[in-house]
Amino acid sequence: MLRKLNISQGILLAIMSIVTIFLLVFNIILIATFRTTSLDNVKYSSREINKQVIMNFENYIDNVIETSNYITAKTLSLTVDDNISALEETYLQASALSKDIVSIVLLSENGLNVVNSNGEAITSDAASKSWFTKALDTPEIFNFSTPHNQDIFSVSNRQVITISKAISYYDALQVLKTGVLCIDLNTESLISLANKTNLGENGHILIISDTGDYVYSNNEECTLGVCASRTLADDLIFGGQTVVVDTEKMYLNVNTLTHTRWRIATFINIQEIYNSQTRMMFTSIGFFLVALLSSYIVAVGLSKRISNPLHQLSEHMNKLDQDFILEEIQLTGQLEVVTLSESFNEMILEIRSLMDKLVTEQKEKRKSEFFALQMQINPHFLYNTLDSIVWLAEKEKNQDVIEMVIALSKFFRISISKGKNIIPVTQELEHAKNYLNIQKIRYNRQFDFEFITDDDIYHYSVVKLILQPIIENAINHGISSEEGGGFIKIIGTLENGFISFEVINSGYGLTNEQINTMYERMREGGKAQSVGLRNVYQRMKIYYGEEADIVISSQMDEYTSIKLIIPARKDA
Amino acid sequence: MKKIIIILLTVIAVSFTTSCNESTKTVYLYIYDMKDPFMEDYANAILEYAEGNFHVELFDAQNSQIIQNEEIEEGLENNPDLIIVNPVDRLGAYTIVNKVKESGIPVIFINREPLASDLISYDKAYYVGAVASQSGIFQAEIIDNLFGNNPLNLNEFDLNDDNIIQTVIFKGEQSHQDAELRTEFVQSTLIDLGYTIDVLSIQTADWNMQNAYLLAKNILIDYGEQIELVISNNDAMALGVIQAMVELNYIEDSNLDGKIQKDTEAWVPVIGIDGIHEALEKLENGYLYATIKNDSDAQAVAVIQLSVSILNNTDFISTAFNLVDGKYIWVDYQKEY
Known part of the structure; x- marks a missing residue:
């Protein structure tokens, strides 16, 4: 199929396929690389941000735990010496040192006050609070509550997070007891910590406890109830993935916060990155299309420039091939094409000169043939006539001799007609009459003849000596000396631009078979019989071409007619 | 066309048989910090004894629960047959339990004991450690x-x-x-x-x-x-x-x-x-x-024995260790003096 493409299609196809493949590969690589690297970057930077958030919280929690550990150690060592006032001083200092700490209280196993940093009255049902029971249930760990109204004191309206832990102390009787250390932190610092990180527009943080309660969220929707973010964070458990929250792309990271059994989920807005990715994609697709289009235009131009002259050349060739029109061509374009057109033109010139030569040669050839044929006519007639004149002279038929010699002289004058081949119709008819007159005398006036001619034909000219050979045949074949009384009729008419001379002789007539044989001999030659007819036919054909013709017709025992049809021409 | 089908079938058949041959199970081992000499010995012992039983891939969390979370998250995508976790933060183990619960992959915690309530929440969660x-x-x-x-x-x-x-x-x-x-x-x-x-x-x-x-x-x-x-x-x-x-x-x-x-x-x-x-x-x-x-060697043996029974879905039978409550293997300390 490819073989059927022409040059311009081939060039176009080659250029376009290469360009398309290159551009496509380039674009795909570009987009893929950009996508993966930008996605990797998003993933990486989001994880880093989440890590940072977690570390901030971990630092915060570590500080609290350090304080708690310090207090635990102090509690054990100071209660050994029953130095409660010093211990209270320590609690007070510890809580004063950190602005986050609201209160530090040590409660007995029954929920009664042991050491209190604030001096506020402890609520009577402290032992029933969840932070209290949890501390005793899992003594080895710190229990972090969710934000709640401070409930360790009888009266308080502060929002706090309670950290509780079972610790050991010595009571007034120096007996080792288990108590519950309760550190209340204000939630403000936790919130400010959460808000410290830039998570992009609508980016937010969820802090969820192991029981599924919110510790904190800066997404209002989430603090009111279950929100999309919460579901996503719960489904993921921990780790990172791209999610969609309210039609915006976010990168969600969930990690656990050491010591607390809390999970922190960060939602970082990455819509902008996706938008830029989309923009990038459209840009590169646009670039792809523009590049494709412009290379298409260039390719078309280039292929046209190369193929157009060749097209012209091939059209010219076609003309040459089919209609034989020899035209020179003027091509502009590449050097090769110009050279080619020059060669083509040279070839055309060469062909032309060859053809001219051929035509002249043909003409010459025809001329010589023509003359040769013309020359064949006369000699034996001249001998016969001269013989007849001699015979008439012997019989002393002087009048006949005179008539014959005059006719012969006229005959030859016209025959020669100053070397012209074409003579007026009148002269040709005159020539035929002279001939008939001579023959009539020679045949002892055994036949008669008649000319019936239109005046119209006198204005035209014809090839000379075409009637005489036909008449000669008519006399030879049509006039029988025994029967006597033969008749020859010559009819000259003008029909539809053709002059026709019909020579009719009375006699036996010809069979169709004989007529066909005559046609055959006339056209193709053969045995020397009726050399005259063939001679006339050939000269007519050489001079007039296909238009001229000879028609033979006959009626048995009636007549034979030879009709010459010649295009009517006035030229000399 | 026929040829293509034959080639395709051969490829499928070959890949099928090779995948069948690949019966060695994969176990991911997450260590909280390979700089801890005790854990290094422990992990190496597990790697050594696992040879011939199953393939072990080791991950070092460098004492960061965040890194360990990432490693587990990525690891679970490859669907290991079992994971062994030495958690950085034992309190955070509940998230690991929840995560593997989704995919049904069994988990053995080692060295740092998760809260009992966390371990109970998943029937394929185990703990191997010392008291x-x-x-x-x-x-x-x-x-x-x-x-x-x-x-x-x-x-x-x-x-x-x-x-x-x-x-x-x-x-x-x-x-x-x-x-x-x-x-x-x-x-x-x-x-x-x-x-x-x-x-x-x-x-x-x-x-x-x-x-x-x-x-x-x-x-x-x-x-x-x-x-x-x-x-x-x-x-x-x-x-x-x-x-x-x-x-x-x-x-x-x-x-x-x-x-x-x-x-x-x-x-x-x-x-x-x-x-x-x-x-x-x-x-x-x-x-x-x-x-x-703290016999890391003995604990590694216990981990291997438990792993093999989990991977082969057989009952845990051992002369050296007991599976307590179907979840715990307690390995004794040794006095050295």
Whole structure:
């Protein structure tokens, strides 16, 4: 199929396929690389941000735990010496040192006050609070509550997070007891910590406890109830993935916060990155299309420039091939094409000169043939006539001799007609009459003849000596000396631009078979019989071409007619 | 066309058979920190014993729960047949349990025990570890032996002859489960045995040798000759204490033979826990009195046996270990002295 493409299609196809493949590969690589690297970057930077958030919280929690550990150690060592006032001083200092700490209280196993940093009255049902029971249930760990109204004191309206832990102390009787250390932190610092990180527009943080309660969220929707973010964070458990929250792309990271059994989920807005990715994609697709289009235009131009002259050349060739029109061509374009057109033109010139030569040669050839044929006519007639004149002279038929010699002289004058081949119709008819007159005398006036001619034909000219050979045949074949009384009729008419001379002789007539044989001999030659007819036919054909013709017709025992049809021409 | 189909079928058949041949199961092992020599030994033992049983891929969390979370998250995407987790933050283990629960992949926790409630929440969650309190009890038993097995009449190691053991305790980490339990149980066991102890000081050195060394120097200046015994929550801290004692000549290799002769050279009994390589060397040379070997080797064997039974879906049968409550394998500590 490819073989059927022409040059311009081939060039176009080659250029376009290469360009398309290159551009496509380039674009795909570009987009893929950009996508993966930008996605990797998003993933990486989001994880880093989440890590940072977690570390901030971990630092915060570590500080609290350090304080708690310090207090635990102090509690054990100071209660050994029953130095409660010093211990209270320590609690007070510890809580004063950190602005986050609201209160530090040590409660007995029954929920009664042991050491209190604030001096506020402890609520009577402290032992029933969840932070209290949890501390005793899992003594080895710190229990972090969710934000709640401070409930360790009888009266308080502060929002706090309670950290509780079972610790050991010595009571007034120096007996080792288990108590519950309760550190209340204000939630403000936790919130400010959460808000410290830039998570992009609508980016937010969820802090969820192991029981599924919110510790904190800066997404209002989430603090009111279950929100999309919460579901996503719960489904993921921990780790990172791209999610969609309210039609915006976010990168969600969930990690656990050491010591607390809390999970922190960060939602970082990455819509902008996706938008830029989309923009990038459209840009590169646009670039792809523009590049494709412009290379298409260039390719078309280039292929046209190369193929157009060749097209012209091939059209010219076609003309040459089919209609034989020899035209020179003027091509502009590449050097090769110009050279080619020059060669083509040279070839055309060469062909032309060859053809001219051929035509002249043909003409010459025809001329010589023509003359040769013309020359064949006369000699034996001249001998016969001269013989007849001699015979008439012997019989002393002087009048006949005179008539014959005059006719012969006229005959030859016209025959020669100053070397012209074409003579007026009148002269040709005159020539035929002279001939008939001579023959009539020679045949002892055994036949008669008649000319019936239109005046119209006198204005035209014809090839000379075409009637005489036909008449000669008519006399030879049509006039029988025994029967006597033969008749020859010559009819000259003008029909539809053709002059026709019909020579009719009375006699036996010809069979169709004989007529066909005559046609055959006339056209193709053969045995020397009726050399005259063939001679006339050939000269007519050489001079007039296909238009001229000879028609033979006959009626048995009636007549034979030879009709010459010649295009009517006035030229000399 | 026919050829293509034949080739395709062959490829499928080959890949099918190769995938069938690939019956070796894959186990991902998550270690909290490979810089911890104990965990390094432990992990290496697991790798060694797993050979021929299943393929193990090791991940080091570098003491960051965030990194470990990432490693587990990525690891689960490859659908391992089992994961073994040494959590960085044992309280965060519940998230790991929830995560693997989704994919139904069994999980064995090692070395750091998740809360019982977290472990119960998933039927394919297990724990292999030592009972922290046991190390404290074993320490107490060694101390009992050191002081002559008679709490009412202590032997010559009661330097001031007051029938009370003056001791300094080096605690791993405040509030750390193991530290708390070890500290608590060594004391309570001694008291239960009838000893009277005088804890001169409890120092928290975060399991760290350098910290212990610095703290021990101060302690030795404060209490010096009074100290009859040093109890350490781990070997690293014990080694730090020994370094300080050697510097301050409380332990002295007078004849420079690289060894301490307990009856002729200056010496204070120091007892550690873990049985790490360096500690065992010091034990050999008499610098360290005793250690309680947290038997990583035995634990690795237990982990392998449990893993094999989980992977093959067979009952856990072992002469050395019991599967308690279908979840726990407790591996005993070993006394080394």
